Amino acid sequence: MKTMFDEMHAQGAAVREHYQAYDRWLRSQPRDMMKDRREEAEMIFRRVGITFAVYGDKDAGEGTERLIPFDLIPRVIPAHEWREMEKGLRQRVNALNRFIHDVYHGQEIIKAGLVPAEQITRNAQFRPEMIGVDVPGGVYSHISGIDIVRAGNADGSGTYYVLEDNLRVPSGVSYMLENRKMMMRLFPELFAQHRIAPVAHYPDLLLETLRSVAPGGVNEPTVVVLTPGMYNSAYFEHAFLAQQMGVELVEGQDLFVKDGFVFMRTTRGPRRVDVIYRRLDDDFLDPLVFRPDTTLGCPGLLSAYRSGNVTLSNAIGTGVADDKSIYPYVPKMIEFYLGEKPILNNVPTYLCRVEEDLKYVLAHLSELVVKEVHGAGGYGMLVGPAATKAEVEDFRKHLLANPSNYIAQPTLSLSTCPTFVDSGIAPRHIDLRPFVLSGKTVQMVPGGLTRVALKEGSLVVNSSQGGGTKDTWVLED
Numbered sequence: 001m002k003t004m005f006d007e008m009h010a011q012g013a014a015v016r017e018h019y020q021a022y023d024r025w026l027r028s029q030p031r032d033m034m035k036d037r038r039e040e041a042e043m044i045f046r047r048v049g050i051t052f053a054v055y056g057d058k059d060a061g062e063g064t065e066r067l068i069p070f071d072l073i074p075r076v077i078p079a080h081e082w083r084e085m086e087k088g089l090r091q092r093v094n095a096l097n098r099f100i101h102d103v104y105h106g107q108e109i110i111k112a113g114l115v116p117a118e119q120i121t122r123n124a125q126f127r128p129e130m131i132g133v134d135v136p137g138g139v140y141s142h143i144s145g146i147d148i149v150r151a152g153n154a155d156g157s158g159t160y161y162v163l164e165d166n167l168r169v170p171s172g173v174s175y176m177l178e179n180r181k182m183m184m185r186l187f188p189e190l191f192a193q194h195r196i197a198p199v200a201h202y203p204d205l206l207l208e209t210l211r212s213v214a215p216g217g218v219n220e221p222t223v224v225v226l227t228p229g230m231y232n233s234a235y236f237e238h239a240f241l242a243q244q245m246g247v248e249l250v251e252g253q254d255l256f257v258k259d260g261f262v263f264m265r266t267t268r269g270p271r272r273v274d275v276i277y278r279r280l281d282d283d284f285l286d287p288l289v290f291r292p293d294t295t296l297g298c299p300g301l302l303s304a305y306r307s308g309n310v311t312l313s314n315a316i317g318t319g320v321a322d323d324k325s326i327y328p329y330v331p332k333m334i335e336f337y338l339g340e341k342p343i344l345n346n347v348p349t350y351l352c353r354v355e356e357d358l359k360y361v362l363a364h365l366s367e368l369v370v371k372e373v374h375g376a377g378g379y380g381m382l383v384g385p386a387a388t389k390a391e392v393e394d395f396r397k398h399l400l401a402n403p404s405n406y407i408a409q410p411t412l413s414l415s416t417c418p419t420f421v422d423s424g425i426a427p428r429h430i431d432l433r434p435f436v437l438s439g440k441t442v443q444m445v446p447g448g449l450t451r452v453a454l455k456e457g458s459l460v461v462n463s464s465q466g467g468g469t470k471d472t473w474v475l476e477d
Helices: 017-027 033-048 079-103 117-121 173-186 188-193 202-212 235-245 301-306 327-338 355-363 389-401
Strands: 051-054 064-067 070-077 143-152 158-166 223-226 248-250 255-258 261-264 271-273 275-278 311-313 368-372 381-383 406-410 416-421 424-433 435-438 449-452 468-474
Touching: 017 070, 017 188, 033 064, 033 070, 033 173, 070 079, 070 173, 070 416, 070 424, 079 143, 079 158, 079 327, 079 435, 158 327, 173 188, 173 202, 173 235, 173 449, 173 468, 202 223, 202 235, 202 275, 202 311, 202 435, 223 235, 235 248, 255 301, 261 301, 301 311, 355 389, 355 406, 381 389, 416 449, 416 468
Parallel strands: 070 468, 223 248, 223 275, 275 311
Antiparallel strands: 051 064, 143 158, 143 424, 143 435, 255 261, 261 271, 368 381, 368 406, 416 424, 424 449, 449 468
16 A cells, blocks of 8 residues: 555656656746746736635634645546446435435434444434435535545556545535636646546536425426625635536525525515525534534524425535545445445545554554544644654544544555646645535546645645645547
């Protein structure tokens, strides 16, 4: 698992076949061209307002907005690799949706002894309010962001692993779309030389998916995007997707519930809302049921939802399936619900609530990655090999105080991709977040968002931790 895999270069520095045309083009470019193009990209991104809010950033100040660094060298995936990955993604998301339905209905997987009951009922993301609630088509996670990494093998090959499943309000797809637009603007000749699968139709697929899960009997559903507001870190994406789909961007105060239905306030009077693509967490959706102090949601929303008069995408309670303590059970879910072997691998995972696993983790802290089960954005984790002795010992105290709050995994040597940095072109670690859309059918655009750890040697790709992004090319031949 510790052998390095470079996406562009095979062993002996030979350029992999699917990168050869790009490599020839890159070698023929003037030395300063990439630097000039990077400056142009930054100027355009800043002008368009493609920013990401970072909270509590010591260097940038509280709640500072900054550009997510964009790298000019694409991550290229050959067609045959994508076909296999796509099959694995469809399988995994299908099983996860079946699991969420089961959790809130028959709980057959618990009865079968495959998932401990307390892992669900004591899970902070489990919503008892959803027990027995039927959702259109049995689909709970309509938009899933599945994080995939590749690790090197001793024979020089690489293996894809699913690192985590994001089933609540996965973000980042706007950067995937804007990165492609930027590459086509800066390097049009590359798109003439390569057959690259398009991604620009994602908003059309998203709208199609959302409309397909509208309540029964609604022929022309009204879809809205619900945002917490302009101070949210992903507000650019909320506004972008609403604009791209041609639907209204609303805040909680723009909605109200009457006679069991949800309405939107407009200048022409109330208009019924059928599908809400919500970009805020469960806790903030309805102050009558969840957090009473929130002003971000809409009072009475859950009642309208339970009555089947409005669809929420993603459904309330999906977080029970993307909790890191549930992740190790996904291969069993695939076998249990689908009767199939998993196509995509899980990373081997230690559950610190299990005494034997905890002993191993405590003895090997400096070698492992330890994560909070509810953590996100690269926070609340220990990367053992990159941590100081003091950091390891400090984390040990947290782990001993609340072992069930943590999982641990081997430190995968994430694959690298050539990246344009200040010193020139150098390898940097990457991951991939494809976006899977589930409605009446399962659809996705080829590729996804490639995130890159810009600090040399860093394995943390999260934007909140200083990571950047790349365009992802899936070749069509």
